[in-house]
Amino acid sequence: MDAAEHKRTPPLVAIVGRPNVGKSTLFNRLVGERTSVVYDVPGVTRDRVYAQAQIDDHVIRLVDTGGFDLDDSGPLAKQIREQTQLAIEEADFVVLVLDGQEGPHPADLEAIELLRRHSKAMQAVVNKIDVEGHEEKVWPFYELGLEHFLTISCEHNRGLGDLVDVIFAHVSAPSAQAMQEAEHLARDVSEDDLEEGETSRILWKGGPIHVAVVGRPNVGKSSLINKLLGEERLVAADLPGTTRDAVDTPLTFEGQDYVFIDTAGMRRKRLVQGALEHFATMRSVRSLERADVVLLVVDASVPIAQQEARLAGLITDRGKGVLVILNKWDLVNQEEQDPVEDLKRCIPFATFCTHQRVSAKTGRHVLKILPHIVEIQKERHRRVATGELNRFCNYLAEHHPPPMRHGKRSRLYYVSQPMIGPPTFVFSVSKPQHIPENYRRYLMNSFRERYGFGGTPIWLKFRDHKKK
Numbered sequence: 442m443d444a445a446e447h448k449r450t451p452p453l454v455a456i457v458g459r460p461n462v463g464k465s466t467l468f469n470r471l472v473g474e475r476t477s478v479v480y481d482v483p484g485v486t487r488d489r490v491y492a493q494a495q496i497d498d499h500v501i502r503l504v505d506t507g508g509f510d511l512d513d514s515g516p517l518a519k520q521i522r523e524q525t526q527l528a529i530e531e532a533d534f535v536v537l538v539l540d541g542q543e544g545p546h547p548a549d550l551e552a553i554e555l556l557r558r559h560s561k562a563m564q565a566v567v568n569k570i571d572v573e574g575h576e577e578k579v580w581p582f583y584e585l586g587l588e589h590f591l592t593i594s595c596e597h598n599r600g601l602g603d604l605v606d607v608i609f610a611h612v613s614a615p616s617a618q619a620m621q622e623a624e625h626l627a628r629d630v631s632e633d634d635l636e637e638g639e640t641s642r643i644l645w646k647g648g649p650i651h652v653a654v655v656g657r658p659n660v661g662k663s664s665l666i667n668k669l670l671g672e673e674r675l676v677a678a679d680l681p682g683t684t685r686d687a688v689d690t691p692l693t694f695e696g697q698d699y700v701f702i703d704t705a706g707m708r709r710k711r712l713v714q715g716a717l718e719h720f721a722t723m724r725s726v727r728s729l730e731r732a733d734v735v736l737l738v739v740d741a742s743v744p745i746a747q748q749e750a751r752l753a754g755l756i757t758d759r760g761k762g763v764l765v766i767l768n769k770w771d772l773v774n775q776e777e778q779d780p781v782e783d784l785k786r787c788i789p790f791a792t793f794c795t796h797q798r799v800s801a802k803t804g805r806h807v808l809k810i811l812p813h814i815v816e817i818q819k820e821r822h823r824r825v826a827t828g829e830l831n832r833f834c835n836y837l838a839e840h841h842p843p844p845m846r847h848g849k850r851s852r853l854y855y856v857s858q859p860m861i862g863p864p865t866f867v868f869s870v871s872k873p874q875h876i877p878e879n880y881r882r883y884l885m886n887s888f889r890e891r892y893g894f895g896g897t898p899i900w901l902k903f904r905d906h907k908k909k
Contacts, residue, residue, distance in 0.1 A: 443906055449675060450614035451493060457525055457556075460507070461549045463541040463568040464804035466595040468505040471496065471605075481651055491689040496605055499614035500544040504528045524599040529555065535563040536604065539571045541578045541592065551583055564610045566591045566604060601815050612720035640829050641892050645822035648772050649691075649698040650814055653732035653761070657748050660740040661768045666690060667702050669810070694811050696858040702732060733862070734762040734896075741771035741780040741798065745787040753788045760863035763795040764896060766810065769805055793889055795896045817896035822861045825892055828854055830866075844870065845876045854906045865900040872901035 456472045458462045472492045490505040506525040527537055535556055541551055556563050565578045565634050570592040579590050591607070593600035654662045670692055692699045729735060733757045739749055756763050765788075784796060795813050834856045843851040855869040866888070870876065885899050 450615075451502045452533040452614055453504060453531060453622050454608055454612070455504045455506060455528040455535045455861045456538060457506050457529060457535060457552055458538035459546060459552075461542065463595045464537045464538050465490075465505050465599075467501055467536070467538060467566075467568070467593075468703045470490070470595055470598060470601055471503055478844055483794060484640045488646075495617045497609070498617050499609065500617050500860075501608065501612065501614050504532065520777055526555065531559060531717045532561065534608055535561045536608070537563055537565045538563060539567045539582055539590075541575070544578070544581050545585055549582075549683075553585055553587065553847055564604065564607045564611075565589075566593050566600075568593055568595055571597050571599065573903060586732060622684075636850040639826055641823050641825045643819045643821055643822055647697075649700050649729055650818050651700045651702065651733045652727055652736060652814055652881055653702040653734075654736045654738060655729070655752055656738035656766075657740070657746065657754075660738045661801045662736075662738050663801070664767060665738060665766065665807065668801050668804050668807045669701070678857075694808075697811070698767060699811070699814065707894045729759050729761060732761050734764060734817050736764050736766050736810070736814075738766045739780075739784070740769050740770050741767035742769045745780075745783045749786050749789075760849065760898050761898060762863075762897045764810065764813050764817060765794055767798045768801055770798040771800040771805065793895065813896070819864055820894050821897040822863055823864060825864075825888075827857055830858060831890060833887075834868075834884075837884065841883065843870075843876055843880050844875075850876070851875045852906075863900055864894055864900065869906045870903050871906050873905055876903050 456468050458464050460715050468490070472494045491502060493500060493502050506528045536557065537552055539550075540546070553565075565582070565585075565587050567582055567590050570576060570578060571594045571837060576592055579592050582590055591600060591603055593604060594602070654666060656662050670690065690701045692701060694780060720905075737749065737752055737756065739745060753763070765784060767784070770780075781796065790893075795817065797806060797810055797813060799810065834853055838853045843853070849872065851870050851872045853868055853870050856866055858864060881901055884901060888894060888899060
């Protein structure tokens with residue numbers, strides 16, 4: 442397999458249509474998991490939602506979109522239509538989903554005319570044809586001026602094989618094996634120990650950095666990503682809870698690839714209203730699992746809330762790098778409040794994480810975020826030489842040994858770093874249960890002072906020296 446095939450990008454297939462015709466259900470069927478929020482309410486999908494799907498040993502990218510709704514004059518309707526147009530422009534192939542139960546609609550014709558203006562390869566599918574006896578419901582759609590329709594039922598997984606055949610007939614999709622080998626090459630790191638005399642080394646060899654953007658509702662997460670991208674890629678409005686899905690948005694800046702994961706704003710459980718917002722909140726928590734670095738976006742113009750501290754705990758528990766974004770800095774009256782001190786008082790990890798003051802509205806200092814992300818990603822992959830690590834720990838134990846408990850003191854025998862991302866250190870000690878939390882913090886702070894690890898959690902594990 443040649444090098445060019447390793448670098449091939451899977452083609453992008455856009456799924457478009459009116460609200461509530463089954464676009465997200467089709468998207469989830471093809472992806473094979475519940476990536477889009479599916480709920481029987483028109484307009485649930487507002488942003489473009491991206492996912493990669495492996496079908497018949499080939500890989501494609503899919504984008505789910507909000508719907509064409511001519512009757513909707515709400516504040517988000519125009520932006521949702523613009524999102525769909527952007528998805529069509531960047532797609533290699535478009536699937537237009539029509540509602541077989543309701544029949545043709547003027548918005549269907551608007552979508553077809555838009556596709557014709559862009560000269561996009563497309564396939565129209567009539568959804569909700571659950572049994573063969575309902576095939577006659579496709580005939581009224583021929584008045585829309587198209588020559589061929591496929592009948593499918595996303596709910597019952599009917600007719601999707603024919604749709605996949607049409608997609609692969611129009612796009613060139615790389616094999617799953619080629620994609621896996623390319624990913625392995627990008628992530629492969631040496632397991633050899635460091636060279637003699639080398640204190641520590643960054644073992645990250647580059648590649649895309651996945652960045653989750655989290656925070657309370659209406660702190661400016663989508664506006665921040667839009668400013669970074671230089672386009673209105675995500676729906677942003679002055680309405681709490683505008684984002685419901687987690688949205689993957691790629692960005693390349695100065696040769697570095699990023700994938701931003703915009704998430705629904707997280708609230709305390711008692712403030713989560715209805716099943717739909719509950720689904721979106723769970724999606725936001727799960728999006729942390731896919732991230733390398735997390736941007737915790739805070740509204741600097743108001744006091745730090747307990748919710749930020751809870752989010753901070755979720756981030757560190759998952760070992761993700763973190764950068765605190767103090768957004769809306771243009772609204773801060775520094776004579777009356779000090780958001781940085783407020784941050785350090787309310788969020789325990791603020792002593793080691795980097796913070797950046799920005800204004801997503803004006804764009805001030807927004808581009809400074811990207812170099813911080815790269816630096817944090819590097820620190821997550823810093824490995825300390827084993828010999829150096831044990832010499833330093835012996836020094837710490839000699840000058841500040843663990844405290845006595847019941848007349849006895851734990852002893853540090855040996856320490857190793859078996860993992861990076863996050864940096865993880867395993868101590869072989871006597872009586873590990875006697876190591877108190879304040880001594881663990883002392884070791885962490887000492888490691889940071891000597892080796893760095895800025896913006897990344899450090900995990901310490903203590904094992905009984907007598908047990909294998």
